[in-house]
Amino acid sequence: MSxxxxxARAQVLSTxxxxxxxxxxxxxxxxxxxxxxxxxxxxxxxxKWCGPEVxxxxxxxxxxxxxxxxxxxxxxxxxxxxxxxxxxxxIPSLVEAARQTAATGATEFCIVAAVRGPDKRLMDQMREGxxxxxxxxxIQVAASLGMLTQEQVDELVEMGVHRYNHNLETCESFFPxxxxxxxxxxxxxxxxMVRDSGMEVCCGGIxxxxxxxxxxxxxxxxxxxxxxxxxxxxxxxxxxxxxxGDQPVVEGKDALRAIAAFRLAMPKTILRYAGGREITLxxxxxxxxxxxxxxxxxxxxxxTTLGRPATDDLxxxxxxxxxxxxxxxxx
Amino acid sequence: xxxxxxxxxxxxxxxxxxxxASARELEPPRFCPQCRRRMKVxxxxxxxxxxxxxxxxxxx
Numbered sequence: 001m002s003x004x005x006x007x008a009r010a011q012v013l014s015t016x017x018x019x020x021x022x023x024x025x026x027x028x029x030x031x032x033x034x035x036x037x038x039x040x041x042x043x044x045x046x047x048k049w050c051g052p053e054v055x056x057x058x059x060x061x062x063x064x065x066x067x068x069x070x071x072x073x074x075x076x077x078x079x080x081x082x083x084x085x086x087x088x089x090x091i092p093s094l095v096e097a098a099r100q101t102a103a104t105g106a107t108e109f110c111i112v113a114a115v116r117g118p119d120k121r122l123m124d125q126m127r128e129g130x131x132x133x134x135x136x137x138x139i140q141v142a143a144s145l146g147m148l149t150q151e152q153v154d155e156l157v158e159m160g161v162h163r164y165n166h167n168l169e170t171c172e173s174f175f176p177x178x179x180x181x182x183x184x185x186x187x188x189x190x191x192x193m194v195r196d197s198g199m200e201v202c203c204g205g206i207x208x209x210x211x212x213x214x215x216x217x218x219x220x221x222x223x224x225x226x227x228x229x230x231x232x233x234x235x236x237x238x239x240x241x242x243x244x245g246d247q248p249v250v251e252g253k254d255a256l257r258a259i260a261a262f263r264l265a266m267p268k269t270i271l272r273y274a275g276g277r278e279i280t281l282x283x284x285x286x287x288x289x290x291x292x293x294x295x296x297x298x299x300x301x302x303x304t305t306l307g308r309p310a311t312d313d314l315x316x317x318x319x320x321x322x323x324x325x326x327x328x329x330x331x
Numbered sequence: 332x333x334x335x336x337x338x339x340x341x342x343x344x345x346x347x348x349x350x351x352a353s354a355r356e357l358e359p360p361r362f363c364p365q366c367r368r369r370m371k372v373x374x375x376x377x378x379x380x381x382x383x384x385x386x387x388x389x390x391x
Contacts, residue, residue, distance in 0.1 A: 058376040083340065083361035087371045097375040104376075237357075240339070278357055300376035306357045310376070 002034050005041055008264050013045050018265045021221035027261040028213050035253060039292035042260035046293050049267045053325040054317055055230075055296035057108035057142075057272065058101030058310075061303040062089050062129065063122060067114040069146075069181045071169065073206055075239035075304055076114035082241035084304055094129045095136050102139045104299050104310040105324045109133065110142040110165060110202075112303055116182065117147040123155060130159045138327055142202065147182065147190045153197045163200035163229065166190050171219035174211045191226060200229040204274065207258050208236035208250035216258060220265040230296065231269050233262060235276030237305060249276075252285045256292055263293030272296035278308055286313075290320055335367040360389065 004026040011017055019027065030038045066078045066086035075082040089097075098109045111129060113122055122145060130141050143156060144165035156164065168187055169175065175184040195201050203226055205219060223231055235250045250258075255277075263271055273294050277286055286308075290297075297317075299310035317324060336343045337360035338351035359372050363383035370381040378391035 060375055061373070064373065083369050085369050085371050087373055089373060089375075093373070093375070097377075100375070100377045301374050301379070304359075304372070304374055306359065306374070306379070 002030065002037075004030070005034065005037055009041055009044075012264050012267050013041065013048060016049050016267050018224050018267055019261075021217050024220045024261050024265050025214060025217035027264055028217055028257050030257055030260075032253060035256060038260045039256060039288060042263040042293035043291050045263055045267045046271070046295050050270070050295050052322050053295070054290070054322045055108060055270055055272070055325045056104065056106040056314075057110060057296065057298050058097070058104065058106050058300055059110040059112055059144075059298055059303065060089065060094065060097045060101075061114065062094065062111050062125060063113040063115060064088075064304065065114055067116070069116050069179065071179050072243040073169075073178065073209060073236055073239065074114075075242055077242070080242050082239060088125070091125070091129050091132050095132045098133045098137045098139055098141075101300070102137050104314065106299060106310075107140055107325055107327045108142055108163070109137075109139045110144055110163075112144040112165070113146070114303075115146045117149070118145040118152055123152060126156070126161075127159055130161060134160060140327070142200075144202075147186055148193060150193055153190075153193045153199070157197050157199060161199060163202050164194045165202035165230075165232070166194065167205050167232065167234075168203055168219070168222065168226075169205040170209050170211055171215045171222055173218060174209070174215045178209050188226075191228075201226070202230040202232065203228040204230075204232035204234065204272070206234040206236050206276070207255065208247065208276075208280075209244060210247060217261070220258075220262050223262070224265045227266075227269075229270060230272055231262060231266060232272045232274035232298070233259060233294075234274040235280040237276040237279055239304075250280050252281050255280045256285065256288055259289045259293045270296045272298060274298050275302045275305065275307075283308075283312075287316060287320070290316070290322065333364040335362055335364050337362050337364045340367045340369075359391070 340362035359379035
């Protein structure tokens with residue numbers, strides 16, 4: 001075993017203390033021949049500090065398209081020639097989506113809106129939607145509505161939203177290459193307010209935006225400093241009409257290295273498979289990631305693209321003898 | 332009637348749409364295949380609906 005894996009085993013597996021940026025970079029440079037050992041170590045860390053359960057989540061777009069921001073990966077920006085049109089989901093359809101998500105065994109349902117931050121109309125829609133879901137479906141409600149004011153944070157807490165997603169997307173040094181309409185610090189500010197409110201913090205990003213390996217390590221270290229409850233790991237699925245529409249897809253082995261590295265940086269977090277895993281990793285790679293540090297999945301479709309059928313992921317979890325986390329365990 | 336590629340919106344009979352067909356396995360349609368208007372598409376965890384103002388709604 002390589003020296004970095006020896007050190008990671010001694011530190012992360014034994015003490016639960018994550019790797020620093022320099023060590024994360026070493027992990028990201030693990031040669032192919034050591035990849036199976038790296039994944040096994042990340043899996044051992046996950047099993048020791050998180051256990052065998054997998055948290056299952058569904059997501060839905062409440063307000064699609066027409067976003068005023070210029071996140072270069074996003075087909076929902078109104079600033080690019082993307083074919084995605086603006087549309088709102090009505091409350092009965094939102095509740096039905098939550099019901100169908102719960103039927104898969106999922107304990108989390110995240111309501112997402114393509115906005116810079118919520119306006120009164122969106123907050124009113126959220127209030128009505130969360131209330132209707134809680135009255136009809138046994139599932140935890142999370143939200144992702146962009147940058148918040150303190151008043152909006154307080155409103156979401158009062159509604160009963162238990163987790164808030166706001167991705168930093170990439171490391172601070174690369175962020176200006178990806179977004180120019182707001183700053184990394186503005187996102188960090190919302191995350192601090194969410195943390196202080198008592199809501200759980202969900203914060204991750206997208207790999208494959210053009211960042212270097214060094215910047216991937218920087219990102220993992222910055223997330224570890226934030227110490228979120230959950231880190232969703234997306235891999236760029238290049239969208240037609242966006243500035244990153246021709247960006248190459250992350251190599252499968254690099255994606256697996258990143259999964260393991262993020263696990264070794266954050267041994268106790270919920271590390272979730274999110275968008276892009278289908279094209280980056282395929283079926284076999286999806287399995288490898290679940291045996292390499294991942295302990296949560298988004299099942300079914302994403303916001304504007306489609307995912308694997310939930311039944312495929314649930315069958316895989318059963319095959320791997322990884323129980324789906326029960327709702328009672330999340331309350 | 333399919334006249335236009337429902338992913339890229341170009342003439343279905345012109346050019347190679349093999350990549351579009353492959354991508355469509357993990358994407359909903361975006362363009363009406365009859366008139367190439369951009370459709371309003373709602374994706375939910377278990378499916379999608381796509382509505383053309385002229386030619387109505389299709390779903391998964």
